[in-house]
Amino acid sequence: MAQRAQPLGAGIRAGAVVAALVLLLTLGTLGAVFARAEGVVALGPGDWAALRFTLVQATLSAAFSVVLAIPVARALARRAFFGRSALVTLLGAPFILPVIVAILGLLAVFGRNGLLNQGLQILGVAPLSIYGLQGVVLAHVFFNLPLATRLILQGWQSIPAERFRLAASLGFGARDVNRWLERPMLRTVLPGAFVVIFVVCLTSFAVALTLGGGPGATTVELAIYQAFRFEFDLGRAALLSLVQFALSALAAVLAVWVAVPAFGGAGLDRVPQRWDAGGLACRSADTLWITLAALFLILPLWMVVARGLPAIPQLPTSVLTAAIRSLLVAVSSAFLMLGLALPLAIARVQLGRGPAGAALEVTGALSIAASPLVIGTGLFIVIFPLTDPVALALPVTALVNAVMSLPFAMRVLVPALREAEAAYGRLADSLGMSGLARLRLLVLPRLRRPIGFATGLAAALSMGDLGVIALFADPAQATLPLQLYRLMAAYQMDQAAGAALLLLALSLLLFWIFDRGGRGHAAT
């Protein structure tokens, strides 16, 4: 096609700079870790155990999440009930829920003195332990069951309502509908959902840090942290980084091989009329699944709120200063992310199809499989000869968090920008709008909503992040999640509950403010 020969515009150049920066942070840091590693070290038995555990827990977590999500999604797909849309919204919440807060809630329900074990004690059954493999998988299912449910629900809603009418007119029962409509849909949706969750669980750090540990339940990420923080064994950290990178590459291949579903989220509100699911058994099963899923999600969060509220007035200054520090990091991280995502998205859309555009696409998605611990270790090694890395703990955290939320932002921004360019790009071209004028008068106003959403997501993710900060910070610089972790480690559970509620509230508040800012006085 003989498109106008466009000179390499400022947009594409800025995008290339950002892409280079992202590559440097994700791949360059890996190189830095390597350069510092002294001698070739072989993987020890502990490292092999970590690799095995990482794969086993990710497989189990993904399998449980997906299998349990099927009946929940089916129930949501065919039942309209009071509170349904609230529940669907709640299914999106774990995404911006700080991991450490959820873990505290899970401990309150499934922990040694939690609700479940109290119940078991009354029945005279031996208590269950939340630590180790089962705890790690439980926490991952808590986070990913909602995601799986949403993805599968999307699949259900992609079946046109007319198909169900046709099925009814042919006299299909629930079993026939399942066979001819639902199973074919599940076959296309489930592999993607499984892969997404498997990939997310491969880089699990905070969950393994709090509920795992020890020889039997250490992930590769956790092993990197331990090699770096406790042994300062860079050779081992480097080798483990390579293992983690190989895992990420495996994940990337899987994601390309299996079509990974997009997080659409649109139109989950409607329930098509169904004629095949009216039976009593069917109705009670759906009710049971919805109730169980709702309890599983709400109870831990409720416990955080219930235990945290009384502790809020007595929160120590250390928690409050940590909260202020976290807010600063989160807001800077959100704007930093936007500064990276916008040029990348603009260049991506301008380049269109072709190898250069595809390369940018991959770069933008790279950090979804990259390990923040590897990036952090690499940055530490690079910064160490220049200045005290601990002094830079907060800026580095903001930067790494920004890069980690880049893939999610790109998923929202690129389609929106493409749409804006399709609708108004020619008009802008015909008026000679380019460079900053185009950014100011076309891109920013048209992308206000997705920008608000993406920055809100980035701010909330950064607010709750317990990853790279754990590598760098000394006690004087703890962010709120790290402070919360320390309180938990010191068994100061009352203060921890208060801090967790504060963290939860601040994360949701940040997301809400940014998202709201994007919606403000509907400017269409």
Place this chain on the structure above:
Amino acid sequence: MLRLEALHLTQGDYTLTADLSIESGARVAVIGPSGAGKSTLLDLIAGFQMPDSGRVLWNGQDLAPIPPGARPVSLIFQDNNLFPHLTVAQNVGLGLRPDLKLDAAAKKAVLRSLERVGLAGLGGRKPAQLSGGQRGRVALARVLLRARPLLLLDEPFAALGPALRSEMLMLVGDLAAETGATMLMVSHDPRDAAAMADQTITVFGGRVDPPRDTATLLSDPPPALRGYLG
């Protein structure tokens, strides 16, 4: 004078060829079935597409190196002629400066052109607060302000009802006459050609024929056009 010199464009199995001239100040309709290449022809003149071979010349100057915004061209699209997030005055002002940094004289010029199209006092509104006809007038106010010698319209005002549409087309004709602009209007409706254009270009299957007198063409259409008109 607009000259399309041995223009040739291939896209997949579709080929567009054109070799013709249009006098300055002429009003020309471009008619033909959809998919024949009417819009592609306009894209080539506006600079959104580049020909594989041949040249687009305006008063003897080759337009090839000139980007769309700098060509001597004003455009009216089928839709999306206004940015919905900008006010009426801003949308018109973009015709003067693409970065909207307008001085007092420029702002006055914006007000004058809004007055000319009958939208005095509506400069502060957003497009969503206007009727379809008013939105069309805003686009015309910008065309007036840009004062480019070549006005290209791609099935303009398609969303308007017939009465409003012909009213808008009358206004376009008046404005073109005022500024002495050469006008090229793509339409699938031969009545537009009859009402607006002294000359008509037909496009069939990628072949662009030179302009002919509209009245003679429509009264004695060649076979392809006869088939299209039905």
